[in-house]
Amino acid sequence: MRTITLEEHFATPGFFEGPGRELKNRAEKVGGRYANLIARLCDLGAKRLAEMDAAGIDMQVLSLTAPGVEQLAAAEAAALAREANDYVADAVKNHPSRFAAFAAVPTPAPEQAAAELERRVRSGFKGAAVNGHNRGRYLDDTFYWPLLECAHALDVPLYLHPTPPPAAVLDAYYGGFAPLLTEMLAGGGWGWHIETAVHVIRLIAGGVFDRFPKLQIVIGHMGEGLPFMFQRLDIIPAAVTGLQRQFKDYLRDNVHYTFSGFNFPPAFLDLLLELGGVDRIMFSADHPYQSMPAARAFLEQIPVSAAAKERIAHGNAEKLLNL
Numbered sequence: 001m002r003t004i005t006l007e008e009h010f011a012t013p014g015f016f017e018g019p020g021r022e023l024k025n026r027a028e029k030v031g032g033r034y035a036n037l038i039a040r041l042c043d044l045g046a047k048r049l050a051e052m053d054a055a056g057i058d059m060q061v062l063s064l065t066a067p068g069v070e071q072l073a074a075a076e077a078a079a080l081a082r083e084a085n086d087y088v089a090d091a092v093k094n095h096p097s098r099f100a101a102f103a104a105v106p107t108p109a110p111e112q113a114a115a116e117l118e119r120r121v122r123s124g125f126k127g128a129a130v131n132g133h134n135r136g137r138y139l140d141d142t143f144y145w146p147l148l149e150c151a152h153a154l155d156v157p158l159y160l161h162p163t164p165p166p167a168a169v170l171d172a173y174y175g176g177f178a179p180l181l182t183e184m185l186a187g188g189g190w191g192w193h194i195e196t197a198v199h200v201i202r203l204i205a206g207g208v209f210d211r212f213p214k215l216q217i218v219i220g221h222m223g224e225g226l227p228f229m230f231q232r233l234d235i236i237p238a239a240v241t242g243l244q245r246q247f248k249d250y251l252r253d254n255v256h257y258t259f260s261g262f263n264f265p266p267a268f269l270d271l272l273l274e275l276g277g278v279d280r281i282m283f284s285a286d287h288p289y290q291s292m293p294a295a296r297a298f299l300e301q302i303p304v305s306a307a308a309k310e311r312i313a314h315g316n317a318e319k320l321l322n323l
C-alpha cells in the first residue's frame with residue numbers, strides 16, 4: 001500500500017537564526033535530543049529517506065516547521081519564506097517520487113504571500129502551510145484575503161498548523177504554573193490544538209467559505225478537537241451567524257483532516273463518524289516530532305475496509321494535491 005504523509009517538517013539553517021533561535025539555544029545548552037532534532041529537521045537527504053524506508057513511508061509532503069514565518073515582520077517573513085522554499089524545492093527536485101512540499105508564505109504581507117504561493121505552485125508546490133495566527137491576527141481578517149483568494153483560484157489547499165496562542169491568551173489560560181507546565185499546556189499537550197480549532201471556527205464564522213466556497217483547509221491532529229464539537233456548534237442559529245450554511249457543513253466540505261501523531265482509536269472513530277466517511281481523512285506522521293513507525297502501525301490497525309484504508313493512506317492526498 002502506497003503511503004503519503006502530509007504533516008512532515010523541515011527547517012533551514014536560516015530558520016535557526018530567526019524563529020527557531022530558541023530551539024537552537026536549547027540544543028547548544030542541552031545538546032542531545034534537541035541537537036538531534038535540528039539535524040533531522042535540516043536533513044532532506046539520505047538519512048531522512050532511510051528513516052522513511054524503514055517505517056514504510058513512500059512520500060512526505062514537507063512544510064517549514066512551526067512557528068514558521070508567521071510571527072516575523074513582513075520583510076523578514078518574506079526572506080525566510082523564500083529561503084525555505086528554495087531549500088525544500090531542491091529536495092523535491094532531487095527526489096520527486098519521495099518528497100512534495102507546501103510553500104511557506106509571508107502571511108504578514110498578504111499580497112506578497114499570494115505572489116509567493118502562485119510562483120511556487122507554478123513550479124510544483126502543492127499549496128501553503130500557515131502556522132496559525134499572525135501576531136494575534138487570524139486569517140478570517142479580510143487583510144489576509146488576498147492569500148485566501150489566491151489559494152482558491154489556484155485550487156490548492158492551505159495546511160493550517162498549530163502555534164502557541166497569542167501572549168494574552170497564553171497568560172490567562174495557561175499561566176500560574178511551573179514554566180515548563182505552562183509551556184506544555186499552551187503547546188502540544190492542549191493549547192496548540194484548541195488554538196487551531198478556534199482558528200478554523202473563526203474562518204467559518206468570518207464568512208471565508210461563503211466568499212471562497214471551494215477553498216480547502218487541511219488540519220492535523222485528527223481534527224484538533226473539532227469533531228467532538230461538530231454537533232454543538234450548530235446550536236448557533238443562521239440568523240445569528242449570517243452564514244449560508246451550518247458550521248458542520250463547512251467542517252465537512254472545506255476541511256481535510258490528518259493524523260499527525262494522534263494514533264488514538266477513539267479520536268479516529270469520532271472523526272470518521274462526524275464526517276460520515278473517509279473521503280477527507282489523510283495519513284500523516286508529524287515527523288520528526290512524532291514517530292513514523294508508530295503512525296504506520298496505527299494506519300494498519302484502523303477499523304475500515306481495505307479500500308477505505310487506501311484512500312486514507314494515499315488516495316485522498318493524491319486527489320487533493322494532484323500527486
Ligand code: MN
Nearest residue numbers: 007161260286
Ligand atoms: Mn506538526
